[in-house]
Amino acid sequence: MSVVQRAPAHIRAISPYVPGKPVGELARELGLDAAGIVKLASNENPSGMSPRARAAVAAALEDSARYPDGSGFELKQVLATRLGVEQASLLLGNGSNDILELVARTFLGPETSAVYAQYAFAVYALAVKAVGARGIEVPARAWGHDLAAMADAITTDTRVVFIANPNNPTGSFLPAHLLEAFLMRMPAHVLVVLDEAYNEYLPPALRYDSLSWLAQFQNLLVVRTMSKIHGLAGLRVGYAVGSPAVVDLLDRVRQPFNVNSLAQAAAAAALEDEEFVRRSHELNRAGMAQILSGLRELNLESIPSQANFISFRVGDAAAVNRSLLQQGVIVRPLSSYGMPEWLRVSIGLSAENTRFLEALAVALKG
Ligand SMILES: *Cc1c(COP(=O)(O)O)cnc(C)c1O
16 A cells, blocks of 8 residues: 555545635636736735835845744734733734644544534635544535534534634624624533634624633634735734633644744734725725626626625636636636535726626626
8 A cells, every 4th residue: 555545534535725826827827928817816905015014024034044033922012912912812823724723733633523614714624624523514504604503513522613704705794792692602612713814804883802702701712814904915924812721732733933034024014004904995895896786787696795705606607717717817716615606706906806897797708
């Protein structure tokens, strides 16, 4: 038997994550000019990063022969002040994806299980399966999390529940009172991972203060990313806020230098640039309205989204996607999520949204 065949069955059973197609890859495949390609496939910030973050990266580059600060002191300091928490409640990650995996490696293993929703962010199932734990996928309700069914699905071997709010790829949102009621129902042996990657995109009326629940629920871990509204996806940095005892365990499992120096510097600067975040939020609100109205004109069904993307139904999504790619527009097909008739588009700059809608109209004519 080969080393590959000897790899644990739970590893061989993993289906790989399907990322948004990189611009360079499409340019190579179709011989297109990369400059003319519009990528609306990975929920990145179409405005790029804050100029303050860019300047911080340039300054940090000078010292890049040195290891980063493994404790992330300065970034944690900024986070602690802004969020009103102790540094001991903070964990940094190489993207929030790193934190999701740390949760799995710290709290899961064979003979344990984790609960997540159908159509929830694909990384939950991947992280769970990679450590040999059992994933319990709970059927969605209106494309979102059915919290009552998720609470019922918890068993004695369940150690983690993953909740994305808003969820990717469906954009569904759970109001605060439902989350709080769910937390009340959770047994102490279950860690609730509340993934708020798109939290900053919520309209003011839907905002809620999940960090205030940490005082009451020691089994809550709130996870956020700098990849989305803060525009640092390529630098890889995310953070989590939880009880110091939980954070301490996660800290023992992480790589000593899991967040690089450029990412730490950029994140600290980006968090301080409230004006950039405000403008990005506004750009997204306007772009969402533009795309929604375009989808309506094309008579396409879409799922109401509270994030910086929207999923819409086109029928033969593979064919529509092929046509979009040929026209130099990259969106995200959702067949790997069990939504073969759907595509997800990230909200871009106004001109990018227009390019997407025009290409979509062409693609639908077939
Ligand atoms: C994009 C995303 C993340 C994290 O991305 P990182 O770049 O690894 O921080 C986490 N959760 C959800 C739901 C996402 O969509």
